[in-house]
Amino acid sequence: MTVLEADRLSADSNRRRDPISSRGAARADTVLAVEGLTVGTGRADLVIDVSLDVRAGETLCLVGESGCGKSLTCLAAMGLTSEPLIRKSGRISFLGQDLSLLRENQLAEIRGRDMAMIFQDATAALNPVRRVGMQIAEVLVVHRGLTWSQAMKQAVELLASVGIPDPAGRANAYPHQLSGGMNQRVMIAMALACRPKLLIADEATTALDVTTQVQILKLMKELQAETGAAMIFVTHDLGVVAEIADRVAVMYSGRVVETATVDDLFERPLHPYTRGLMACRLHATTTSHGRIAAIEGTVPSPSKRPEGCSFRPRCPYASDECMALPALRPIAGIYGADQHRAACHFAEDFARAGS
Amino acid sequence: MSGKGRLILDDIVRVYRSGGSLFGGKTVVRAVDGVSITLEPGETLGIVGESGSGKSTLGRIAAGIEAPTSGHVTLDGKPYARIGSAAWRRERRGVQMIFQNPSKALDPRMAIGGQIEEAMQAHGMFDAAGRKQRMGEMLALVGLPGMGARFSHQLSGGQQQRAVIARALVLDPKVVICDEAVSALDVSVQAQIINLLNDLKARFGIGYLFISHDLGVVRHISDRIAVMRKGVIVEAGPAAEIFANPQHEYTRSLLAAVPAATPAERRARERLIA
Numbered sequence: 235m236t237v238l239e240a241d242r243l244s245a246d247s248n249r250r251r252d253p254i255s256s257r258g259a260a261r262a263d264t265v266l267a268v269e270g271l272t273v274g275t276g277r278a279d280l281v282i283d284v285s286l287d288v289r290a291g292e293t294l295c296l297v298g299e300s301g302c303g304k305s306l307t308c309l310a311a312m313g314l315t316s317e318p319l320i321r322k323s324g325r326i327s328f329l330g331q332d333l334s335l336l337r338e339n340q341l342a343e344i345r346g347r348d349m350a351m352i353f354q355d356a357t358a359a360l361n362p363v364r365r366v367g368m369q370i371a372e373v374l375v376v377h378r379g380l381t382w383s384q385a386m387k388q389a390v391e392l393l394a395s396v397g398i399p400d401p402a403g404r405a406n407a408y409p410h411q412l413s414g415g416m417n418q419r420v421m422i423a424m425a426l427a428c429r430p431k432l433l434i435a436d437e438a439t440t441a442l443d444v445t446t447q448v449q450i451l452k453l454m455k456e457l458q459a460e461t462g463a464a465m466i467f468v469t470h471d472l473g474v475v476a477e478i479a480d481r482v483a484v485m486y487s488g489r490v491v492e493t494a495t496v497d498d499l500f501e502r503p504l505h506p507y508t509r510g511l512m513a514c515r516l517h518a519t520t521t522s523h524g525r526i527a528a529i530e531g532t533v534p535s536p537s538k539r540p541e542g543c544s545f546r547p548r549c550p551y552a553s554d555e556c557m558a559l560p561a562l563r564p565i566a567g568i569y570g571a572d573q574h575r576a577a578c579h580f581a582e583d584f585a586r587a588g589s
Numbered sequence: 590m591s592g593k594g595r596l597i598l599d600d601i602v603r604v605y606r607s608g609g610s611l612f613g614g615k616t617v618v619r620a621v622d623g624v625s626i627t628l629e630p631g632e633t634l635g636i637v638g639e640s641g642s643g644k645s646t647l648g649r650i651a652a653g654i655e656a657p658t659s660g661h662v663t664l665d666g667k668p669y670a671r672i673g674s675a676a677w678r679r680e681r682r683g684v685q686m687i688f689q690n691p692s693k694a695l696d697p698r699m700a701i702g703g704q705i706e707e708a709m710q711a712h713g714m715f716d717a718a719g720r721k722q723r724m725g726e727m728l729a730l731v732g733l734p735g736m737g738a739r740f741s742h743q744l745s746g747g748q749q750q751r752a753v754i755a756r757a758l759v760l761d762p763k764v765v766i767c768d769e770a771v772s773a774l775d776v777s778v779q780a781q782i783i784n785l786l787n788d789l790k791a792r793f794g795i796g797y798l799f800i801s802h803d804l805g806v807v808r809h810i811s812d813r814i815a816v817m818r819k820g821v822i823v824e825a826g827p828a829a830e831i832f833a834n835p836q837h838e839y840t841r842s843l844l845a846a847v848p849a850a851t852p853a854e855r856r857a858r859e860r861l862i863a
């Protein structure tokens with residue numbers, strides 16, 4: 235049985251009315267809109283002026299260098315930043331509602347029911363002293379209003395749908411008794427169980443072998459097609475991006491440096507960092523030897539970013555203009571002009587040269 | 590394979606039993622079910638396989654931090670000392686493990702630089718000033734320059750992973766078990782770490798047991814590859830051969846499931862299936 239079938243069996247009448255979807259959104263189908271988000275500590279800004287939006291039924295992938303602020307952006311979008319991290323500016327609206335106007339208990343309610351996040355480190359995110367079956371069942375009881383016996387039955391079905399063998403036996407396991415990829419799938423099952431309107435998956439399939447990954451991505455897409463959920467997928471795996479994304483946002487050193495439709499990004503990456511990333515990929519279909527191409531150097535520390543473009547010290551195209559911060563702006567080109575944005579002074583030139 | 594082998598695992602079995610029948614059923618898992626592998630100095634053995642097939646369990650046994658239910662492990666011809674003994678602790682310098690879950694492998698109460706220095710101190714390496722210098726060099730090599738004062742909760746997932754890599758490599762081990770060691774890294778940082786591992790292998794003859802689900806990475810880094818499923822190795826051989834000419838049906842299904850390189854390639858495949 236799939237998640238979807240299992241779900242139809244569950245008592246629909248128990249589902250509570252949804253208070254926020256009736257309130258109008260800025261754009262009818264925008265689920266999450268982040269505008270000008272800056273998050274940091276007292277000493278440095280870690281996420282700077284980030285704007286993102288994702289619509290119902292759409293999948294946005296977030297990629298970028300390790301430490302560039304992808305996870306923090308997601309946490310802030312869910313209202314989960316805590317000391318010493320502070321949201322310094324920016325507006326986050328979920329289904330048209332400004333999250334900063336909500337009290338913590340209202341936020342918690344929305345978070346549990348309408349938003350779900352699959353954390354980067356599943357084994358650490360799960361409760362170590364509770365059986366995984368009970369952790370899934372609890373979500374169904376609290377957020378879907380099932381009885382415990384219904385919920386426990388459905389928890390086993392959910393475990394089966396994410397490909398866990400012997401699901402009834404494994405529902406009894408504690409997280410340390412499961413493999414890394416099994417814990418990831420437990421978290422995915424919990425997130426899907428809520429049938430959220432927004433699903434944020436942070437490196438959710440890093441421990442899954444490719445055959446299991448295919449099944450899981452398919453399951454998520456099926457659920458998305460049925461519920462119209464908006465998805466944000468943080469992943470470094472450009473193959474997963476090619477499989478699942480509608481649009482992609484590339485981050486570097488706290489900022490979004492390029493956004494485009496997935497096709498446009500792969501066919502015509504404009505920002506030198508994005509181009510560098512594409513050049514570092516290792517393919518399973520070719521044999522390579524010796525040193526792998528890497529972007530030379532390291533990301534600047536958030537407290538010591540260079541003046542102007544943060545990519546400047548590593549950029550093969552850097553020149554005097556780059557001492558000024560390039561704006562993220564639509565880049566005129568042959569197609570998708572208003573969709574393809576990049577923050578590089580020479581993006582227009584690259585677009586012309588490539589067309 | 591030459592006869593000797595630096596790290597030899599012979600007919601390893603690991604069985605886990607767990608009771609508790611809240612959801613019905615008692616569970617006996619044969620996580621590793623008769624695996625034999627040999628790792629030569631300066632060799633990288635890639636381990637790929639189904640999620641839950643026993644790769645991490647095999648890795649922990651190879652590293653000597655978990656005992657097998659049956660079977661034998663030897664490093665340079667010697668079996669590991671009893672887990673927890675003083676001799677065992679000394680041995681650990683020679684075989685390091687980079688864990689799949691970096692946030693759990695790090696001590697939350699100590700800055701990462703301190704943890705790296707403490708690991709060196711435990712094995713009597715250098716004096717305090719030497720350790721500090723070596724710690725700084727190692728952090729720079731993994732792309733975390735000057736970040737020794739950070740605590741693990743102040744690091745991103747990929748930065749935690751690199752801190753664990755630095756702590757393992759700083760001990761100059763003979764063998765490193767890498768369990769999804771680069772899986773949280775973007776492709777550029779991943780390339781830098783793989784180049785670092787390969788440099789150390791060429792210079793010092795380190796052997797790697799490299800567990801990963803990323804077939805592109807495994808193909809590039811491995812000399813040989815073993816494919817695991819349900820606790821057993823279903824196929825093993827030189828890396829190029831496994832990819833060019835997979836024998837086992839499971840290996841073939843793995844290769845067929847590799848994600849598309851571009852959206853255009855994905856659509857072409859979907860048209861083919863439809």
Ligand SMILES: Nc1ncnc2c1ncn2[C@@H]1O[C@H](COP(=O)(O)OP(=O)(O)OP(=O)(O)O)[C@@H](O)[C@H]1O
Pocket residue numbers: 275280298299300301302303304305306307318319354536742743744745746747748773774775
């Ligand atoms: N509590 C904190 N104090 C100081 N710096 C922090 C704190 N939490 C995170 N950071 C820093 O913020 C930056 C962004 O972290 P984030 O976890 O969002 O990165 P990421 O893009 O998700 O990286 P990865 O791909 O490695 O998971 C990193 O440089 C990290 O070191």
Ligand SMILES: Nc1ncnc2c1ncn2[C@@H]1O[C@H](COP(=O)(O)OP(=O)(O)OP(=O)(O)O)[C@@H](O)[C@H]1O
Pocket residue numbers: 410411412413414415416441442443605606607618619620638639640641642643644645646647689
């Ligand atoms: N401490 C434990 N108690 C009970 N069962 C365990 C324990 N550790 C592992 N197992 C089981 O052993 C099997 C193999 O787990 P292992 O972590 O080795 O798999 P893996 O191949 O590393 O998977 P993944 O790719 O998902 O990380 C799984 O079925 C797991 O549930």
Ligand code: SF4
Pocket residue numbers: 505506507543544545546547549550551552553555556560577578579580
């Ligand atoms: S603005 Fe200059 S330094 Fe920055 S990416 Fe473009 S060319 Fe490179």
Ligand SMILES: [Mg+2]
Pocket residue numbers: 304305306354436745746747
């Ligand atoms: Mg992260």
Ligand SMILES: [Mg+2]
Pocket residue numbers: 413414415644645646689768
């Ligand atoms: Mg594992």
